[in-house]
Every structure is written in structure tokens, then in C-alpha cells.
Amino acid sequence: MSTQEKILLLQGPMGPFFRRLRRELESLGHEVHRLMFNAGDLFYDPRLKARGRVHFYRSDRENFEKFFRALLEREGFDAIVLFGDGRPLHRIAVETARALRVAIYVVEEGYFRPHWITIERDGVNGYSPLPREPEAYLKTTLPEPEAPQKVPPSFTHGALYSTLYVIAMRLGWPLFPRYIHHRPLTMSGETFYWIRSAIRKRIYRHKERGLEDELAVKWRKRFFLVPLQVHCDYQLKHSDFESVEAFIRVVLEGFARAASGDHAIAFKHHPMDRPYTNYQRFIEREAERLGLRGRVYYIHDQDLARLIDASLGVIVINSTVGLEAMGRGAPTLALGRAIYRIEGLSFSGTLEEFLRAPTPPDGELYAAFRRYVMADSQANGSLMRPLPGLGTPTGIRFHARAPFDLGSPRSNR
Incomplete structure (x- = not known):
């Protein structure tokens, strides 16, 4: 011992x-x-x-x-x-x-x-x-x-743990009057957000019926997948992006410049961010501005593994989805600082170079990396x-x- x-x-x-x-x-x-x-x-x-x-x-x-x-x-x-x-x-x-x-x-x-x-x-x-x-x-x-x-x-x-935490934090505020949480939390707000999350999930399920098949079949190996991170994720600090919106804009502008005209791109919302954000209008405005109508998708609760396998490649800031993508052999570009931003593992070129010629990870290196991290x-x-x-x-x-x-x-x- x-x-x-x-x-x-x-x-x-x-x-x-x-x-x-x-x-x-x-x-x-x-x-x-x-x-x-x-x-x-x-x-x-x-x-x-x-x-x-x-x-x-x-x-x-x-x-x-x-x-x-x-x-x-x-x-x-x-x-x-x-x-x-x-x-x-x-x-x-x-x-x-x-x-x-x-x-x-x-x-x-x-x-x-x-x-x-x-x-x-x-x-x-x-x-x-x-x-x-x-x-x-x-x-x-x-x-x-x-x-x-x-x-x-x-x-x-x-959901229950976070709700009880916020209730206790707010009721016990006189004991810790100068405490400032790292993100805004209120009792009514958290309850509202979790209810809104459940409602939105039902709405998206109905509204986005068929989109997974459309991407995985119609656009198979002709679209890039972009899994988004939670808007308040501290991992954004390990990047040059001040917000998720800034990341979306950079990716869409690069896509407009470099991607083939018969390719599409799909942004997948983070499930834990469902109660808090919706980028639908922002993405639509950016797609319209860049002349990408009909080639940009915004999706929520589809099968991530299936979409990774059907995509041309995956673009992230530094999400752990990048590790899942590389584990499935998908070309992966990390635009932020990530533990897997390693030569031969994630793509080492620019966004435009990736969109023109995505390169899959080295399988031997990925396996060695995974064994090392697992043990460590x-x-x-x-x-x-x-x-x-x-x-x-x-x-x-x-x-x-x-x-x-x-x-x-x-x-x-």
C-alpha cells in the first residue's frame, strides 16, 4: 500500500x-x-x-x-x-x-x-x-x-444533482455572500433550462426526421461533420476562438473557399448545450452570406458514430469527439489545442488543406496513443x-x- x-x-x-x-x-x-x-x-x-x-x-x-x-x-x-x-x-x-x-x-x-x-x-x-x-x-x-x-x-x-446544487447554493448564499460561480446559475433558470431541453429534444426529433439518413446515404463521403462544444466549455480557452459562433464562422468561411462544390457540411449541436443555445438562425445567415444554401446542415440528436463513418472528415475545436473520430479511422482536424493534436494523429495542415484533401490518422499511432492514455x-x-x-x-x-x-x-x- x-x-x-x-x-x-x-x-x-x-x-x-x-x-x-x-x-x-x-x-x-x-x-x-x-x-x-x-x-x-x-x-x-x-x-x-x-x-x-x-x-x-x-x-x-x-x-x-x-x-x-x-x-x-x-x-x-x-x-x-x-x-x-x-x-x-x-x-x-x-x-x-x-x-x-x-x-x-x-x-x-x-x-x-x-x-x-x-x-x-x-x-x-x-x-x-x-x-x-x-x-x-x-x-x-x-x-x-x-x-x-x-x-x-x-x-x-x-439533472437532479445540478438542480439541487443550485437550490442549495442560492438558499445558502448568506453563508457565502461573495461567491461568484464560474457560470451563471439560478434556481428558476436551471429548472427552466432542463424543461426547455426536454421540449426541444421532442421538437428536434420531429423536425429533423430523415436528416440522418439524408447525410449518411445521399451525402455519404461527400460531407464534413463538425461536432460543436458546449458554449461555456473551458476548453474554448485552449483555442483562438472566443465563442462557438466564432468557430462556426471560421469553418463556414473556409468551407466556402476550399470545399468542392458537391460537398456539404453538417454542424452537430452538443446534447448538453441543448437547453442553453440554438445556432439555427446564425448558421442560416452565415450560409446565406457565403452562398452555401442547400449545403449546410444543423442537427442535434443523430447517431454520432454513423455520421462519423459516413463523413469525409471531422472538424472540432478540441472536443473528445475527435478521439472517437480517429478511433473510427476518420480524418480529423483540431483547430484548438488538444492532447491529440500530434503529427500523424490529427491532421496537421490548415483548414483549407483539410477540406481539399482530408488524411486519415495513422492507425498504429492512434492505437499506441490510446493504450498510453488509458494506462496513464x-x-x-x-x-x-x-x-x-x-x-x-x-x-x-x-x-x-x-x-x-x-x-x-x-x-x-
């Missing part, structure tokens, strides 16, 4: 996952503390307060670095763990911990979805320390990862619901390299 460590958990995903993670770490002999920023954080792990291992931050963002440095120095933490390393308070925490040589671990949705989560040292996605040279992957000799246990459906759990940071499970039958607090089947001895037989019993 590894040395017992003193660990500080910051904000986790909305829901009880960090409470479960705390319990699992404690079962392995570690001393675990929590830092609470708002009443939503406290709502999902309230009993820790009685044990003297909970800390509260109630001041402004401007004062957080001083507070956090003093906390780390006073308590002598060996490591911090957080979800969402792009959040403003978490960026300060990461830089402060790094300066004090405190280990940093970031939990995130999996690079390979839907049956995986990420737990990675120092950062994820654009902050990831993964090598960017193909040789680093090709020279490794790692086994193929075991087939994952399938995660149970979790959409309802996620991917754990089988879900942040919303424990895997059934595993019998651990998190219900996560951690990989052998997971920190804090989480991947030990004892933890994965």
Missing part, C-alpha cells in the same frame, strides 16, 4: 461524487479534507464539518491566492484534487499548489467516452502534461486495456452513478497507475 497522504478536495462535479471519493480515500488510510466555496458544495458532503476536516472560503476571488497559500502551508497537504481545472478559483489553486510543490490531480469526464473518467496529474486537456511527440507513444509497449464495464444511464441523475489517466466508471456490483464508495474501477493507491486490488474489489 502507498504512504498515507494528507489530501485536500476542492470543488467536484455537481453531485455526491467527491463525497464518495473522500470516503474511498479514507478507506485507504488517507487523511482527507474539503474546501467549501458555497452551500452547494456543502450540501453534498455535510457530515465532514463535525470532524474538523472542512475549510470554508467566504471572501472575494482577489483574496483567494493568499488564503489558499496560507491553508496549504498551515495544513501541510501532500496533494490537492479538483474537478474543472479551468475554473477561475481552481486556476489560482493549481498555480499556488505548483509553486509550493504540492501534487495536483484533476478529475474530469473521460477522454474516451462514455465509460471512462479522467484522473490526471497536473492538468487535463490543454493543461495536460501528455507528450505531444508521436515517438513518445510509439516506443511504449503497453497492453490493450480491458473492456470497460458499461456505465448506467445518468442523464436524470445529472483513464478509470472505468461515471461521475454521476457508481458502477453496479463494484462495492466501493465511488463505484469506479481505477487504473493501476491511479494516485493514492486507488487502483489497488483493495480499492477495486
Whole structure:
């Protein structure tokens, strides 16, 4: 077993996952503390307060670095763990911990979805320390990862957890009056958005009947697929795009300049962004301006894998859909900074060059890359619901390299 460590958990995903993670770490002999920023954080792990291992931050963002440095120095933490390393308070925490040589671990949705989560040292996605040279992957000799246990459906759990989090955060505002969330949240707003999401899903299902077949059959190997990211995704910061709209405009302008006249392009809305955004009118105006009427599609809930297979290639900012696309052998262009923006893996030329001559990824390199990332940071499970039958607090089947001895037989019993 590894040395017992003193660990500080910051904000986790909305829901009880960090409470479960705390319990699992404690079962392995570690001393675990929590830092609470708002009443939503406290709502999902309230009993820790009685044990003297909970800390509260109630001041402004401007004062957080001083507070956090003093906390780390006073308590002598060996490591911090957080979800969402792009959040403003978490960026300060990461830089402060790094300066004090405190280990940093970031939990995130999996690079390979839907049956995986990420737990990675120092950062994820654009902050990831993964090598960017193909040789680093090709020279490794790692086994193929075991087939994952399938995660149970979790959409309802996620909706409930986020709603309860917002309610607790708002009702407990007097306890944390200076807290500013990294995205706007209101009790009425979240309820409205989830209701609107359900209504929109039904509308799109009716309105877009037949579009999947139209793309996969009529336009087979004559269209480019562009999966969009959530409008408030912090991964946009790892790109030159200030918004999803800016990305759409650049792609359409490049398509108008370089694509063959008998090719089409399809923008696929992110399912988690359904309650919040709709780019229909924007895309229609841009297509009209560029003379692309009849060649531009905007779709929502179609089969992603089928569309990838039928497309000429896939264009993303830095979405993990890029990994799925390359895994299916599809030419893939990442216009932002991504862990897979590697020579021979994703397309290394310009947007216009890709639209004229998309090149598929090197299959051997992709396989080596996947084995490396799987062994390094991917754990089988879900942040919303424990895997059934595993019998651990998190219900996560951690990989052998997971920190804090989480991947030990004892933890994965």
C-alpha cells in the first residue's frame, strides 16, 4: 500500500461524487479534507464539518491566492484534487499548489467516452502534461486495456444533482455572500433550462426526421461533420476562438473557399448545450452570406458514430469527439489545442488543406496513443452513478497507475 497522504478536495462535479471519493480515500488510510466555496458544495458532503476536516472560503476571488497559500502551508497537504481545472478559483489553486510543490490531480469526464473518467496529474486537456511527440507513444509497449464495464444511464441523475446544487447554493448564499460561480446559475433558470431541453429534444426529433439518413446515404463521403462544444466549455480557452459562433464562422468561411462544390457540411449541436443555445438562425445567415444554401446542415440528436463513418472528415475545436473520430479511422482536424493534436494523429495542415484533401490518422499511432492514455489517466466508471456490483464508495474501477493507491486490488474489489 502507498504512504498515507494528507489530501485536500476542492470543488467536484455537481453531485455526491467527491463525497464518495473522500470516503474511498479514507478507506485507504488517507487523511482527507474539503474546501467549501458555497452551500452547494456543502450540501453534498455535510457530515465532514463535525470532524474538523472542512475549510470554508467566504471572501472575494482577489483574496483567494493568499488564503489558499496560507491553508496549504498551515495544513501541510501532500496533494490537492479538483474537478474543472479551468475554473477561475481552481486556476489560482493549481498555480499556488505548483509553486509550493504540492501534487495536483484533476478529475474530469473521460477522454474516451462514455465509460471512462479522467484522473490526471497536473492538468487535463490543454493543461495536460501528455507528450505531444508521436515517438513518445510509439516506443511504449503497453497492453490493450480491458473492456470497460458499461456505465448506467445518468442523464436524470445529472439533472437532479445540478438542480439541487443550485437550490442549495442560492438558499445558502448568506453563508457565502461573495461567491461568484464560474457560470451563471439560478434556481428558476436551471429548472427552466432542463424543461426547455426536454421540449426541444421532442421538437428536434420531429423536425429533423430523415436528416440522418439524408447525410449518411445521399451525402455519404461527400460531407464534413463538425461536432460543436458546449458554449461555456473551458476548453474554448485552449483555442483562438472566443465563442462557438466564432468557430462556426471560421469553418463556414473556409468551407466556402476550399470545399468542392458537391460537398456539404453538417454542424452537430452538443446534447448538453441543448437547453442553453440554438445556432439555427446564425448558421442560416452565415450560409446565406457565403452562398452555401442547400449545403449546410444543423442537427442535434443523430447517431454520432454513423455520421462519423459516413463523413469525409471531422472538424472540432478540441472536443473528445475527435478521439472517437480517429478511433473510427476518420480524418480529423483540431483547430484548438488538444492532447491529440500530434503529427500523424490529427491532421496537421490548415483548414483549407483539410477540406481539399482530408488524411486519415495513422492507425498504429492512434492505437499506441490510446493504450498510453488509458494506462496513464483513464478509470472505468461515471461521475454521476457508481458502477453496479463494484462495492466501493465511488463505484469506479481505477487504473493501476491511479494516485493514492486507488487502483489497488483493495480499492477495486
